Amino acid sequence: MDQQRVEGLVREILLELGENPDREGLQDTPRRVASMFQEVFAGIRYTNAEIASMCDRKFRVETTDPIIIRDIPCFSYCEHHMALMYNMKITIGYVPQGYVLGLSKFPRIADLVCRRLQLQERIGLDIADILEMILGIEDIGVIVSAEHSCVTARGIQKPGSVTTTTVLRGTFKDNWRQLLNWDK
Ligand SMILES: [Zn+2]
Known part of the structure; x- marks a missing residue:
């Protein structure tokens, strides 16, 4: 999985939801979500x-x-x-x-x-x-x-x-x- 790319995509979703991905609480969220996907979908490969x-x-x-x-x-x-x-x-x-x-x-x-x-x-x-x-x-x-x-x-x-x-x-x-x- 391309971690950087997934982080970017999660950021896009946050924007589309009407969020501000740069606000303090969300700054690290794309990275956390991408790491979580890597963990919880590890069986796909x-x-x-x-x-x-x-x-x-x-x-x-x-x-x-x-x-x-x-x-x-x-x-x-x-x-x-x-x-x-x-x-x-x-x-x-x-x-x-x-x-x-x-x-x-x-x-x-x-x-x-x-x-x-x-x-x-x-x-x-x-x-x-x-x-x-x-x-x-x-x-x-x-x-x-x-x-x-x-x-x-x-x-x-x-x-x-x-x-x-x-x-x-x-x-x-x-x-x-x-x-x-x-x-x-
Ligand atoms: Zn279902």
């Missing part, structure tokens, strides 16, 4: 296959029992409004076939996938595709729940409404309730 090879840290374990990683907190931005998706929790389940993935890799994958302009539905699909590439397994479930500021704070304005999306492959097609209520 990687393909799913590249994320899979970056996070390919698996260990041999003789188990075929399901493993569930619950409630990974994430943020993302919707591709329709560039609006924040917040209070996001991602639960990932999989059934290993001889190999398990290092536990820190699940939030790493979730973060990179979320640091793109996204649809909530696609966040789950991307995570499942990446895990399938790394582990070569079909039994993967991903449940994502979030609030969308484009729904809660603008337009239809329904604060508190929560969207839950599911990706259910292999055994999780029939056992999705287990994935949702694993510890209940």
Whole structure:
């Protein structure tokens, strides 16, 4: 990303909004926004296959029992409004076939996938595709729940409404309730 160019563009937007970008409170805002974009959209420059090879840290374990990683907190931005998706929790389940993935890799994958302009539905699909590439397994479930500021704070304005999306492959097609209520 061309940091200087983005700073200039943010300055243009401020002008069009009727602001004075030279007033004290806004002087550093274009630079801050450009740095924020660099951080929160860092996943855009990687393909799913590249994320899979970056996070390919698996260990041999003789188990075929399901493993569930619950409630990974994430943020993302919707591709329709560039609006924040917040209070996001991602639960990932999989059934290993001889190999398990290092536990820190699940939030790493979730973060990179979320640091793109996204649809909530696609966040789950991307995570499942990446895990399938790394582990070569079909039994993967991903449940994502979030609030969308484009729904809660603008337009239809329904604060508190929560969207839950599911990706259910292999055994999780029939056992999705287990994935949702694993510890209940
Ligand atoms: Zn939106």
